Every structure is written in C-alpha cells, then in structure tokens.
Amino acid sequence: MSEAFDREEYDRLAAEFRYLITDMICRAKSGHLGGALSLVETIITLYWRVMKVDPANPLWPERDRLVMSKGHAGPVLYVALAYKGYFDKALLGTMNTDGTMLPSHVDRLRTPGIDMTAGSLGQGLSAAAGMAMAARMDQRAHKVFCVIGDGESNEGQIWEAAMFAGHHKLDHLIGICDYNKLQIDGFTDDVLTLEPLRAKWEAFNWHVLETDGHDWDDLYDTIVQAKALTGKPTMILAHTIKAKGNAVCENRPESHNIKVDDQAAYDKYMCALGDIECELPY
Amino acid sequence: MEQPKLHELEMRAVYARTLCELAETDPRIVVLEADLSKASGTNPTFSTAFPERFINVGVAEADMIGISAGLAVEGKVPFAATFTPFASRRVYDQITISVAYAGLNVKIVGTAPGITAGPNGGTHMCFQDLAIMRAMPNMTVLSPCDCHELRACLRWMAAHDGPCYMQMIRMKQPRVFDEGYEFSAEQAVRLREGADVTLVSTGYMTPFALQAADDLAVEGVAVDLLHVPVVKPFDATTLVASAQKTGRVVTVENQSIIGGLGGAVCEILAEQCPVPVKRLGVPDQFGEIATEQYLFDKHGFGPEHIKAACRAF
Numbered sequence: 157m158s159e160a161f162d163r164e165e166y167d168r169l170a171a172e173f174r175y176l177i178t179d180m181i182c183r184a185k186s187g188h189l190g191g192a193l194s195l196v197e198t199i200i201t202l203y204w205r206v207m208k209v210d211p212a213n214p215l216w217p218e219r220d221r222l223v224m225s226k227g228h229a230g231p232v233l234y235v236a237l238a239y240k241g242y243f244d245k246a247l248l249g250t251m252n253t254d255g256t257m258l259p260s261h262v263d264r265l266r267t268p269g270i271d272m273t274a275g276s277l278g279q280g281l282s283a284a285a286g287m288a289m290a291a292r293m294d295q296r297a298h299k300v301f302c303v304i305g306d307g308e309s310n311e312g313q314i315w316e317a318a319m320f321a322g323h324h325k326l327d328h329l330i331g332i333c334d335y336n337k338l339q340i341d342g343f344t345d346d347v348l349t350l351e352p353l354r355a356k357w358e359a360f361n362w363h364v365l366e367t368d369g370h371d372w373d374d375l376y377d378t379i380v381q382a383k384a385l386t387g388k389p390t391m392i393l394a395h396t397i398k399a400k401g402n403a404v405c406e407n408r409p410e411s412h413n414i415k416v417d418d419q420a421a422y423d424k425y426m427c428a429l430g431d432i433e434c435e436l437p438y
Numbered sequence: 439m440e441q442p443k444l445h446e447l448e449m450r451a452v453y454a455r456t457l458c459e460l461a462e463t464d465p466r467i468v469v470l471e472a473d474l475s476k477a478s479g480t481n482p483t484f485s486t487a488f489p490e491r492f493i494n495v496g497v498a499e500a501d502m503i504g505i506s507a508g509l510a511v512e513g514k515v516p517f518a519a520t521f522t523p524f525a526s527r528r529v530y531d532q533i534t535i536s537v538a539y540a541g542l543n544v545k546i547v548g549t550a551p552g553i554t555a556g557p558n559g560g561t562h563m564c565f566q567d568l569a570i571m572r573a574m575p576n577m578t579v580l581s582p583c584d585c586h587e588l589r590a591c592l593r594w595m596a597a598h599d600g601p602c603y604m605q606m607i608r609m610k611q612p613r614v615f616d617e618g619y620e621f622s623a624e625q626a627v628r629l630r631e632g633a634d635v636t637l638v639s640t641g642y643m644t645p646f647a648l649q650a651a652d653d654l655a656v657e658g659v660a661v662d663l664l665h666v667p668v669v670k671p672f673d674a675t676t677l678v679a680s681a682q683k684t685g686r687v688v689t690v691e692n693q694s695i696i697g698g699l700g701g702a703v704c705e706i707l708a709e710q711c712p713v714p715v716k717r718l719g720v721p722d723q724f725g726e727i728a729t730e731q732y733l734f735d736k737h738g739f740g741p742e743h744i745k746a747a748c749r750a751f
Contacts, residue, residue: 223508263539263540264511264540264541265540265541271511272507272508272511272540273535273536273539273540273541274535275535276531276532276534276535276536278500279500279504279507279531279532279535279536280504281504282500282501282503282504282505282507282508282532282536283504283505283507283508283511283536284508285501285504285505285508286504286505286506286507286508286509286510286511286512286516287508287509287511287512288508289493289505289508289509290508290509290511290512290513290514291512293468293490293491293514294512312500313500313501313504313532316495316496316498316500316501317501317504317505319496319498320495320496320498320501320505323496
C-alpha cells in the first residue's frame, strides 16, 4: 500500500454511501439493496483510488471504463458518480421517479459517467470484452472494469464472453465478481452452485485473484495487482456480504429487492444501518 | 485480372467486397462472425484484407452481439453476420438491450433469410425476423433484393448512425437494378406503374414480383409494383398514394404473413387508407427441408400465386 490512505475518511464515506443507497431505495419504495451494499467498498476503491476518470469529461478517451453488468446495482454507482461530480448530488433523490436520469438499472443514455447500459443479466461482460478489444485495436492503455454478479454468472453468455476474452488474451479487461453467495431465490450453492469458481475462470484462461470485498487494503492491493497483470484478462473474485452494513437484511436473500411500503419499513431499514451521521443532499 | 462485375457475384461476395471498400476509407468498420465467416462471404475476402478488424467469436451469437455493442461504445462500426434465425430470434434480448435500448451503432446481418435457408431446413428457416426486428424501437430494418441494392444498403448503413438489421440473401440474385441505382432509405421503389392493383414486395421476392407484374401486363392487368428495401421505417406516403390509386393491395414476402411486410402494410392502410389487402408469404407455419417450388406451392407465395392474387382483385 503505497499511497496515503485515511482509513477513517474512507470508512465515513462508505457509511454515507450505505445511508444514501438505503434512503434512495426506500424513497423509491423498492429496489435492489443487497447487491448495491455489497459493492460499496469496491466502487469507492475503483473511483477514488484506482480508476483514471475525469468527471468534467465523462467520455474522455483515455479514461478507464466501468461496465456494471449487474445493472441493478445502479444506486451504488449513482452515489459514486454524484460524489465525484459527474452530476449534482441533489439528483440522487430522483432515482426511479418519472423522467429520471437515474433508473434502477444503469443506462448510458441517461446518466453521465455510465459507460454501458445493463440490466438484462449476462450481457455486460461481452460488451466489456468488445470495449477491451477496441482499446487494443486503438492501442490505448486504459482498463475496462466489468462488475458481474455471482447469480449473474449462471447466465451462459458470461461464459461465452469468458472464453472469448481468454482466447484473445484481452488484458485491458478486469472483471470483478461480486461474490456475495446469494441470488434472488437463495444461496448460490443451493440454486446453482458456481464452485469451483476460481478453477472455472482459470480454465477459461483468465488470471484469477481473490479479495475480501470489504477490506480497503486487500481490495486496493488486489485491483492494483490486476492492473499490472498482462497476457490474459483478470477476474477478481471479491468475497462480499450481501446487504453489508444493513443489520436487518445482511446476508439474507430477501435483501436482493426490498419493498418499502410505509414509514415503519423505512425506519426499519434506516435504523438497521446503525449510527451514521449523514445529511441528505436532496 | 479484372474483377468480376457485381451482378456476376454471389450476394455474399458482394457483401464482403463492399465491406472491404468501406473499410479502406473508414477505419471504424469492423466485421464480426460467429463461425460462419465462409457462409457469410467475409472469409477470406475481408479476413485477409483486414485481419486486425475481423473478429470471429466462435459459435456464440449472444456474445457476438454484446462484443459488437462494446465496440460501438468505443466508436467502431461493427457489422455482425450469422444465419437469420441466430441473428434475430436467438439474440433478440441481446439486440434489444445491448444494442437498441443502449442506442448503439451496430449493424446486424441475417444471412440466408426465409426459404433461402433451403437444405438446412426448418431449424434454420426463419420466417419471423422482419416482424420481430420491426417491433424493436430504434431499429432500421432492411431487405435488399439484388447486388446493387445490397451494396447501396451497406454504404448507407455504414454512414447512418444507429442500429440496423439487414436480411442478406447469400446466393447470386437476378439483377433488378444497375450500377447507377440510387438507394433511398426513406422511399419505396416503384418498379412498375399501374392503376389496377398495388403489389408490394421486399428482398428475395422482388424479382418474382417483377416477373409476375410483367406477365400480368401482357394479360392486361396493370400492376403498381412497389419494392420496399427498408421495411422500417416504412415509406407510408408512397404506399398510401398507390393504394388510393388502385384500391387494392397484394403483399408478398419470404416471411410469415404475420408482422412483417404484410403486417406493416396492413397497419398503415388500416389507419390511413383502408382497402382490401391480400398477404402472401408463409401463413403461420414453420419451415421444412424442401425445394423452393414445394414451399411456394405449399404456402402459396410463388410467382403463380402472386399473379392469381392480383387477378383475383
């Protein structure tokens, strides 16, 4: 770990992320809470410490790209983009409202900073592979990050893209699997096991790294290491906890998509975050 | 050695040659195949001329559409081809979300449309692609009828910023147009002028429709023959003007009669100029391995059926 790192500041940022994500979803009366909360540290690490981006110029050709293939994790990305200055934080309160620029599933045509549309699972990794292929053709040095879900990895297209990227040795491409071990209907091991997951990606000719997806040092070191790897694409298996930080639904399948019908439900989900001081920007 | 003339070539060779011409001057052009590069004609013509811009994804059509979308995000203009069923219904969601909904400039080419899938039979005989691609917002849907129009369509698609789906007949086609053909994406082509009946065709059926119109002229039936290379957006103006003149319309297509060319014509006429319409094509059935004549006779959309339908009006 070479750069200066203020752990307390990052912990506070992560807490604010969780507060805002939960509040935004509750205001929308429903939403994909679990898979957004499991990605908080990953997305902060990417946008604050690793990715080369310019919020004033979202389409800057030299930037690192991010494809959120598990498109329902939009809320965590929206908080990151707003905090980085891609758009006004006040807009976070408009998620999923009529005419919104922040739809539950990411949409490149609506939101500055969203590099690719996603929401129909399994498709983003192919697009990221195409973007990595273009980067190679154009002899650019940037990376294309692609966040996939573990449940999403049930989709056959993930493995088509895996085979393609492995075959073409697309080292512009870094995948991150949000391995929180849960999908809508239950634990991945009960619905459709992914194991041996590391061996699968290795068998598809990828470098594979593993990290604790909530440990700042481990995440940062792993992603930095991934950026330096060449000759193959890299898949990072980020071991995470679904709905991390929200006590009522942490590591529970129900956290995938919560319904918030009344004030009692709102209070339940907000109180479950613990003692977080955060002023809503909207 | 002089290059063969365009009309002496198979359509797939015209596809490959035109893509090479385009790629010479437009560095954005890339070609994708899903293990059917020889069937599509781009291997070896394009693949050897531009190996770095030729991507064979293997037998993975969904991945091909996604990769194309990613290339388009980065400003490339991908042309992705495979057999019609795999370029449309197999990847309908990928095209819908990763291409059309995402607003990406991807060109999808469905080869061997309808009964031209011939010896591959029912599994490969797709009769729905015009209908389902037409139902997709943002999508331009094309079905050129001969080599000159194919080349013109490809040039237009390369210049046009937006997703396109094009049916491409692979084999040699009778000439309908000549080198001087000027393609318009907004206008249907009036191939014969007449006041007795409007005949609307597209793609593979246009040479048959043309022959039928000429035969009918000898019999004294004057056909207003409209060839529609762009099935969506549809040139309603020309269609309605013709229907107002003739008062009766026959459509013919190498597709199901549900939702494709005939469907589009009925939608427009029902609202703007209600006149009797007879749709010729495949009446809600699957394909099968058979000769063209057998399929024409079974489903009733060959040249004789076209003439009979026009006469019946």
